[in-house]
Amino acid sequence: MESRPGETTVPDPKPVVGAAELRASLKHLRTEVRGAVFVVKLLLCATITAGGVLLACQGTPWARIPGVVLIGCMFAHAAELQHETLHNLAFRSRRANTVAGTVLGMPMLISFAAYRTAHLRHHRYLGTPSNREFFDYGDQYGREGERSRAATALDWLTRFTMFHHYQLFLANLLRALRGREFSGETATVSRRIRRDHLLILLGGAALAGLSLLLGQAVIVWAWLLPLLLVAAPVHALIELPEHHRCETLNEDPFANTRTIRSNRLMMWFTNGNNFHVEHHVMPNLPIERLPDLHAEIRGRLRYFHTGYLDYFRKLLSG
Known part of the structure; x- marks a missing residue:
């Protein structure tokens, strides 16, 4: 070979x-799934995230910058924890996996229902032309042949900004607000995808309200900047080696x-x-x-x- x-x-x-x-x-x-192990993972992730939020909400750059980095890294880590719930490996209870997975995906705008459905298809169809992944990085697995520097740079920019993921989230959020079904999904899955998008919207609204109440840009420092500047590229880096080339x-x-x-x-x-x-x-x-x-x-x-x-x-x- x-x-x-x-x-x-x-x-x-x-x-x-x-x-x-x-x-x-x-x-x-x-072996049996051990929920206690996953609870420890959740507590550790939540503790580090909370520490990052405290730093990010300070008024000095020396505190805010490491705070944003910590939060963003934990958002990416939470997406990896969410992956465990997709396979019902975090808890023995399917409902507990769904609840935990839904919460873990919210910071990175990841619908648990949509991710789970797409991810299980990925396992089923990997190695065939029917394979599709939930996160669309554009140049998913590395194109063959010569490409211009500009095209290559655009490929990497698309991947590390996760542009397609955010674009899809906004499109699906509009579909959820209109009560529409999701193409290729059953009525039950469509309902769950709508639920996830509305929960994420409510979470964002709650952060916006907290920002107004405190007179601080909490939503910017504790969510938007960590999401866009840190979580997206870190998550893309974690997933890149899986099947690339x-x-x-x-x-x-x-x-x-x-x-x-x-x-x-x-x-x-x-x-x-x-x-x-x-x-x-x-x-x-x-x-x-x-x-x-x-x-x-x-x-x-x-x-x-x-x-x-x-x-x-x-x-x-x-």
Whole structure:
């Protein structure tokens, strides 16, 4: 198999057994979902976010700038926690996953219902022309062939501003306000998507009201600036390695997905997203067990990096 410059691959990997057979051979890794673990994750995220808000609402740049950065990073982290709820892996209760996932997605304008539906389709259709992801970055997986510098710069600008995501949110918000159905979705899913968009609108209105009440631009410093300047590019950076420049028309998860073995801080911050091949091999495996799955299948990985710095260094030099 031919690899891209700088890409760490396993040469001529053995043929992968069928998905069902592979998962059956790894069933010993399955454990019960532990809601207490996710509660700790939520509390830690909320505590750091609160600290960021306190800093961002101070009157001096030395406090506001790190506050905005902290809040934005926690918005991106919350989106990774939300991913866990999409698969009902945060709590045993489906309702608890829905409530937690809905709240976690609000800062980044992410509808839980829309994301869940699109994400499960992504798992179903990855490796086929029908695959679509919830977050549209424009140049989703890396275009082949020569491109002008201007076109390449526009691709990266579109990705890191998450322009298409915000554009879609506004379009869907208008649809929700008009009580319209969402194309390709059932009436039930459409109703849930409308609910999520209206909740986000109410949350924004509440922050605007608080800003007026306090006579401070709380909505700007504690939400808009962290969202646009920090959360969007950070989230795009987290998701970029997942399938970018992999064999995305190959249904084998070892061919269409990338894993990055990182340090404990990044494993926490990305909520295990670095073990992305492992997640696609066993989507319903609790996040805490992904390192164990990694140990089992390490020898089969085709797209693998020893850390995020290693990945981005090779991406920029490749």
